[in-house]
Amino acid sequence: MVSESSALALSAVWGCTNLLAGTIGSLPLSVYREKNGARYEDREHPLFRVLHDRPNYDQTAVDFLEFMAASVELWGNFYAEIDRGSAGRVSALTPVRPEQMVTRRLDTGEIEYRWTYNGRQKVKRDREILHVRGFGGCPLGGLSTLQVGRNVFGSAQAVDRAAASMFRNGMRPAGAMIFESYLTPEQREIAETRLVEKYAGAMNSGRPMVLEGGTKWQQFALNPEDAQMLESRRFTVEEICRMFGVPPHMVGHTENSTSWGTGLEQQTLGFQKFTLRRRLRRIEQALEQQLLEPADRAAGVSISFNVEGLLRGDSAGRAAFYQTMVSLGLMTINEGRARENLPPVAGGDVPRIQMQNQPITEAGNDNAS
Structure with a gap:
């Protein structure tokens, strides 16, 4: 579910x-x-x-x-x-x-x-x-x-x-305890229950284990x-x-x-x-x-x-954006200031456009508008 x-x-x-x-x-x-x-x-x-x-x-x-x-x-x-x-x-x-x-x-x-x-x-x-x-x-x-x-x-x-x-x-699933002979029911109970209670879990990780009677420990590489x-x-x-x-x-x-x-x-x-x-x-x-x-x-x-x-x-990107928009007349100065949470200024509501780009035939003509 x-x-x-x-x-x-x-x-x-x-x-x-x-x-x-x-x-x-x-x-x-x-x-x-x-x-x-x-x-x-x-x-x-x-x-x-x-x-x-x-x-x-x-x-x-x-x-x-x-x-x-x-x-x-x-x-x-x-x-x-x-x-x-x-x-x-x-x-x-x-x-x-x-x-x-x-x-x-x-x-x-x-x-x-x-x-x-x-x-x-x-x-x-x-x-x-x-x-x-x-x-x-x-x-x-x-x-x-x-x-x-x-x-x-x-x-x-x-x-x-x-x-x-x-x-x-x-x-880890820990590993395996290898005994030389078969275990009695009491020994199996100790191996399967008491050792698990004592050594299993992350809190018991690193605790040394005492083995005796020819018992061997084989770590699983899992x-x-x-x-x-x-x-x-x-x-x-x-x-x-x-x-x-x-x-x-x-x-x-x-x-x-x-x-x-x-x-x-x-x-x-x-x-x-x-x-x-x-x-x-x-x-x-x-x-x-x-x-x-x-x-x-x-x-x-x-x-x-x-x-x-x-x-x-970022600041540089916003500045370039406003410069382009204002110079092309697509945005007024006060519209840009409003986007930056700034107060308007006098004369900032008039769209402006740069006039340096003129037809080549009008180059040098002071009366070109």
């Missing part, structure tokens, strides 16, 4: 889930409005405070998004009860544990969501539930990683149990390498990372690993493009489809994550 607790007890599962959920949870989620071909953050929209600051009374936005991402990764689904105010606008989102939820399609075409909370059964329709589906999901739900990968997780658990047993026994224990553990880490789509080096498994680039910025960019992008887009589209009203969509309102923070390079 593979459950949430047993799977998360594996360091690789914990590392992958914690990395994905923590990264998604730390990204600002905001509401935007398109106006005159430009896109602006709409802080006045009722959904802005719910998604950006406080989805419900008990959770912050980071708590909520982390639980959402972890639920999708482990169970393939995330559910939240939608509370609407008197005007029909979303006022709160209260998450529901995915293992408690049962879904079915009604004859009316609606989807029914049923779960138990504090001993009471709750039944809601699809308009009252926010449902983010994971990979391969039909309308009733996505595929659960815990179920699809149960063989991978079960093998990893078996390897961990074997390793724990090996360490508990002092990392170690974790011979048992391929270490190789098996490495393989299970790579298998688990493959299940979650996380590069092994990003969860601390650096042996024989490769990366997308030579710098942290390139590695982060690759992680965002091939792992995070589809997860973020899945969440954004679910929120837009289920939380925005038709009038909002017609007015150009959208919901998206701000991934700019993931792409921040």
Whole structure:
């Protein structure tokens, strides 16, 4: 049996889930409005405070998004009860544990969501539930990683149990005591029970053993390498990372690993493009489809994550980026300062462009503009 607790007890599962959920949870989620071909953050929209600051009374936005991402990764689904105010606008989102939820399609075409909370059964329709589906999901739900990968997780658990047993026994089956003659029942009891109690275990490792009467000790040359224990553990880490789509080096498994680039910025960019992008887009589209009203969509309102923070390079890289953007007129000085959490300066809202590049036919013409 593979459950949430047993799977998360594996360091690789914990590392992958914690990395994905923590990264998604730390990204600002905001509401935007398109106006005159430009896109602006709409802080006045009722959904802005719910998604950006406080989805419900008990959770912050980071708590909520982390639980959402972890639920999708482990169970393939995330559910939240939608509370609407008197005007029909979303006022709160209260998450529901995915293992408690049962879904079915009604004859009316609606989807029914049923779960138990504090001993009471709750039944809601699809308009009252926010449902983010994971990979391969039909309308009733996505595929659960815990179920699809149960063989991978079960093998990893078996390897961990074997390793724990090996360490508990002092990392060796010890060896064999060779006697010159057959033992009496009493002597066999001493050899099999009392000696094991006295010398077995890592705490007793190194204790000298006294043998007499021609008894010989033959050490077994069995170690974790011979048992391929270490190789098996490495393989299970790579298998688990493959299940979650996380590069092994990003969860601390650096042996024989490769990366997308030579710098942290390139590695982060690759992680965002091939792992995070589809997860973020899945969440954004679910929120837009289920939380925005038709009038909002017609007015150009959208919901998206701000991934700019993931792409921040070092000081030299950021300076080169801003210099290029400002010199080409693609960004104003104050826009660059705002990204660095600096106050605006006078005259910094005007786009600027360098004028030294002129047609060759105008070279030497002082009147060239």
